[in-house]
Amino acid sequence: MPEMDADIIDQLVGIEPGSALDAIRHRRPDARDQAQASYRALFAPEIPGEVTATERFAVAAFVTGLHGEAATASFYAAGLAASGASAELRRAIDAAIAAVAASGGQGPYGSYPAGPLSREDTAGPTHHVADETRRALGSRLAASFDHMHLLVFHPRDAAPAALRELLDAGWSTTDIVTLSQITAFLSFQIRVVAGLRVLAGAL
């Protein structure tokens, strides 16, 4: 497991204690501490629930891999390896990320309810993990990857049918809440890291 106590955002941005950005982060102490607490709740929960540590880090490695933010993606890939994921599983996740990268989608795209907003509908790929990768991931994780791709790139296309696929693959309602929180939280964390890194370069 990665170190649970070191502040992940500081670590990924490269914020040194006593630096200007460190001081700025401490002006919002709860935001800083609770972003870290969110990470702990989702990746080292006190009550583990039905979603395993390997599943949590597998989803995180996939989601952060889709964003092309190298430092954050490496962090979760390391977490995945430390969770006991097999080399085969890690290769399958890399293959799933590479397949999405090859499809070239840029988010956010998707459709609005029919009406005046339809003129803003933007086409983009809907992703299904390829059969060979699907076998290596297992149907449960593969279904989660299909859904997480939607959440990352085209969340406004979400529909009950997408959740039905997750239930059919064996995830419970509570599991789906956890998986959705993982991906939604990472969408936040990765942007704070990217944004603060730009700001750090301009201080």
Added chain:
Amino acid sequence: MPDTILEPPPHTVPAVFTRALLDWLPWLEPLAVEALSERHMAGLVDAARVKSPYFRLLARDPDALRARTLTDKDIFYNPDAGLPRAERELAAAATSRFNGCIYCASVHSRFSATYSKREADVQRLLDDGTNADLGERWNAIFAASVALSTTPITFGPLHVERLRRAGLDDLAIADLIHAAAFFNWANRLMLSLGEPAAAAGT
């Protein structure tokens, strides 16, 4: 009983971005009020949130909900300098407009209009999206929120420079980064776990 998808009751789907009050109807079963343990209540943070199906659904992972809620409150409510509340809410509304979350945009455009008293500009943001001309300071905030919300992320040094020229100091820019980033979290939950509905009686 196995878990199922909920069929929302008949309702009017809002087909435009609006500052009107909307309802939100879950596609998955929230916890029942009477099933909430102390841990679930701690996850909700504010006892009043028991009335919200959205928060009772997220309460299925109470520790994650609690940390998320406390992160949210400090980013938006901490009164110590930085970006004024109206513009933290503007970043939330702009992010929601860009990602396409009609429900989130309704809530935070109302807040932004209330705190800024610039109802016409906020309405322009909802109506015209990224084409809206809101004056340079708000345009810079909108553009930065959009650049932080694209996947891959396109926020860069030119955005920081533009925000500085518009009068934001480093703490204010950090607030903007957090507000936009946070709504990339919130929008994905709101959009994927249920749907907005025109409020009953409107």
